[in-house]
Amino acid sequence: MADNDAGHSPDTTPQGSRAPQGAAGRWNERTTDPDSDPASRLPGRGRYGPSAAQGVARALRSMAVISQADGVALMLADGQGQLRAVGGSSAEGLDLEYAQQREQLGPAHESVAAGRPVAVADLRGHDGDGYQRLARRAAPVRAVLAVPVRVRGSAAGALNFYRRTPCHWTSDHIAVGQRLADTAADLLVRLAGTTIDHGGR
Amino acid sequence: MPIDTAALDASLDRLRKSPHETDVARALRRIVDSVHELLGYDGAGIMLIDEHERLLYVAASNEAGRSLEQAQANAEQGPCHDTYVQGRMVSTKDVRADARWPQLAAVLDERVRAVAGAPILLGGSPVGTLNVFRSEPGEWDDADVAALRAYADLAGELVTAALSSQEHSVTAAQLQYALDYRVVIERAIGYLMATHRIDAVSAFNRLRRQARDSRRRVADLAAEILDGTAP
Structure with missing residues (x-):
């Protein structure tokens, strides 16, 4: 499989690609402070019940094994269209997503804005002040491959594959990422259809 | 988590x-x-x-x-x-x-x-x-x-x-059946293993064959085996 095609090409340069700020900006207008509700990390408090959170957690761990990355993490758009950190196959994955949410930039935002995979070989080597802060917050994560999660053709979020060492993401990595992003979408729409617990909160 | x-x-x-x-x-x-x-x-x-x-x-x-x-x-x-x-x-x-x-x-x-x-x-x-x-x-x-x-x-x-998500599809119905009856079938397999001193695969085949021969669902036969009413 070729690395690039005209409409769906990841930037696999060490710096990755930068989406136009105007396009990315719609994801950046409002973010939640990740520290405002520490209990939100606890399982079983969601309206969709503990099984939804556990299902996402298990799926991310399976995806980490399949992709042979150090981990996989997920950001999804909320009701206002803002990308929020949802989870990771490990704590450092969720921290990577919180870092992107806090800085309002990163591979996930670029991937969703551009509608294609975005590969960053080393967060520390990426141009821009924002990325330097992101690299510090996301440590020990160094390399990130973000792939859009599409639901009915629209990007609902991004799946992030990451490594603790700099990494050149290959066409094979990207192919695996796109397949797993499709499965993530299949899982999420079904979790979204589960019965909501209105009485527990 | x-x-x-x-x-x-x-x-x-x-x-x-x-x-x-x-x-x-x-x-x-x-x-x-x-x-x-x-x-x-x-x-x-x-x-x-x-x-x-x-x-x-x-x-x-x-x-x-x-x-x-x-x-x-x-x-x-x-x-x-x-x-x-x-x-x-x-x-x-x-x-x-x-x-x-x-x-x-x-x-x-x-x-x-x-x-x-x-x-x-x-x-x-x-x-x-x-x-x-x-x-x-x-x-x-x-x-x-x-x-x-x-x-x-x-x-x-x-x-x-x-x-x-209470999906309505043939596959979902098939899975719901498996979910509903898996426990009774597993217990019947265990019972047959102990009673006849056979392994799980042999017990499973025995159960399935007997159900087919008597034109019953495997789950129904399994329940009968467990409550002692199976022929």
């Missing part, structure tokens, strides 16, 4: 408003395509159990792989069959020469040689298998096993979510 449930809820609320396809079989087919293309085997498939405790394909990457279904049904033995009954990974470097399934070679497509299967679990019990094969004999290494198990786990998450 590194999940932000508040953010997950907000995202699922948004997705809830978006209509989507309602047949989990399509999603399972995408997993089979993914396994087939990415792991580089000669074929892959997912089989789920039906109310007669038969493993039936919901997705197969090609006809050679599809022969695994009919061949194992005819022979009442095989690696996928064992994967389901035992609820664990089963593999063989050459299914045609494996002494565990002597009846299989005669009815199986010649292109199917090395086979591996991983159970698909629903609520901790097997409801089907994800299986792969190669056309040449060969060992399955740790990476193969880990990837296959991880894909089977993903398939398990999908079918679990499909049932939780």
